[in-house]
Amino acid sequence: MSLQTEIRTQRAQELIQNTFGADRDLAGEYPLVFDPTFSGSLVGLEHENEVVSACAVLPRDLVLNGWLMRVGLIGSVATHPDHRGQGYAGQLLERAEHVLFHQGAVLSLLWADDAKFYEKKGYVPIGVEIDYKIEMQDAAKLPEALGVRFMQSRDLAEVHALYVRHSHRADRTLAETMALLQGPGITAIVREDEAGAIVSYIVMGRGHDLQGMVHEWGGDTQSVLACVRGLLQCLPEECPGLYLMCPVTSVDMRQTLLDLEIPALEGILGMARIIDMGAMAKIFERFGDARLTVTPEPEGLRLEGPAGSTVLDAQKVLLALMPPQGNRGVVDALETELGLRFDALPLSPFTWGLDSI
Ligand SMILES: CC(C)(COP(=O)(O)OP(=O)(O)OC[C@H]1O[C@@H](n2cnc3c(N)ncnc32)[C@H](O)[C@@H]1OP(=O)(O)O)[C@@H](O)C(=O)NCCC(=O)NCCS
Structure with a gap:
């Protein structure tokens, strides 16, 4: 006999709360998962009528220059210490991916504290995130903070309108x-223009994370x-400064920070595993030229072009479509081998810090 859904969710939440810190306000940090009015949920795995492993899942449509790709976020993966x-977390991930598949997600995406654990489960790094290191003494290089003030609740609609302008x-x-x-x-923090309209905003920190x-x-x-x-002017003098996260597609910001000689660190977006290979085939077809044929095979996808054909396994598929740090190596090799072009690859999926779970 299995636990009722409501009790299972409650036990899953208790396990996650106990694992990640009883003192943390997880429901406040991750409202899209813990507030039932939003689309996230908790997945639990039971053994002898006890929830032994649990995690959070959240389907998200990633906007890529006007095109949408639904991914499934996985977070707060926890197995009871006893x-x-x-193998419970491995089974749990499979169950979470099954739930996300039925919610239309084509791949699962997570942010790993322990990359090795997820690598063993078939996850690979994907995508790019650029972090700029802005030190206290760099403040003088930046535009004057005219009209800048702390964000208030009345600003949120205008802030959201600025958020949705991002192409990725x-x-x-x-x-x-x-x-x-x-x-x-x-x-x-927001900046107001002379008429009182919000023209920009920035967000730092989130619960224990991203401080x-x-x-x-x-x-x-x-x-x-x-x-x-x-x-920077509000931070204590002894503070070393801050980091600014930036998508690779925000070209104007990147060029400006380069001109200001602000150092950049390139990282990955997260770790991912494909949960719908058919959807990956469609992405290749969409972004390859008309001479491409894609056929699903047990071990992955067969891609065929005028010059030849090749089979990509699941990890290679991700390396071609959304490689870590935007490295185009696999796509370049594919273009040569198949004799066709993938001008719009690789894709640059991006999620801002507030979206992680
Ligand atoms: C990370 C965590 C979720 C792993 O949970 P788990 O249920 O122990 O994970 P699994 O059993 O699936 O895999 C863990 C190990 O057991 C091994 N294993 C898998 N199946 C097994 C089985 N049937 N029998 C014995 N060992 C097994 C795995 O190979 C893996 O080996 P490793 O120790 O060399 O890495 C758990 O340690 C935890 O809750 N940690 C604290 C929270 C945390 O850090 N979460 C991750 C956030 S990113």
Whole structure:
């Protein structure tokens, strides 16, 4: 006999809460998962009528330059300490991916504290995130913080309108952005123009995570950097500065920070595993030229072009479509081998810090 859904969810939440810190306000940090009005949920695995392993899942449509790709976010993976090392988390991930598949997700995406654990489960790094290191003394290089002030709840709709201007992001409703911005541990700054309209915003910190990191921003580059200067001016003098997260597609911000000689660190977006290979075939067809044929095979996908054919396994498929740090090596090799072009690859999926779970 299995536990009733409601009790299972409650036990899963208790396990996650006990694993990640009884003192943390997880429901406040991750409203899209823990507030039943939003689309996230908890997945639990039972053994002898006890939830032994649990995680959070959240389907998200990633916007890629007007095109949508539904991914499934997985977070807060926890196995009860008495039951670790018995394969429960592996089974849980499979169950979570099954749930996400039925919600239309084509791949699962997570942020790993322990990359090795997820590598063993078939996850690979994908995508790019650029983090700029802005030190206190850099403040003077940035535009003056005119019209800059802390964000207030009356600003949230205008802030959301700036968020949705990003070409690469997770699709969010206004209600979702509002819930996320009202979480604990967040410092948010806006800039107003002379007429009182919000022209930019920045968000630093989120609960225990992302402290010292501006992990979401919106508006024109100069106004965003004016907010950063305003924030630096509020930090204690002994503070080393902050990091600013940036998608590879925000070309104007990247060029401006390069000109200001602000150092950049290139990282990955997260770790992923394909949960719908048929959808991957469609992505190749969409972004390859008309001479490409894609056929699913047991071990992956067969790609065929005028010059030849090749079979890509699941990991190679991700390396071609959304490689770590945007490395185009696999696509370049494919173009030569098949004798055709994938001009729009690789894709640059991106999620801002407020979207992680
Ligand atoms: C990380 C965590 C979720 C793993 O849970 P788990 O149920 O022990 O995981 P699994 O059993 O599936 O896999 C863990 C290990 O057991 C091994 N294993 C898998 N199946 C097994 C089986 N049937 N019998 C014995 N060992 C097994 C795995 O190979 C893996 O080996 P490793 O120790 O060399 O890495 C758990 O340690 C935890 O809750 N940690 C604290 C929270 C945390 O860090 N979460 C991850 C956030 S990113």
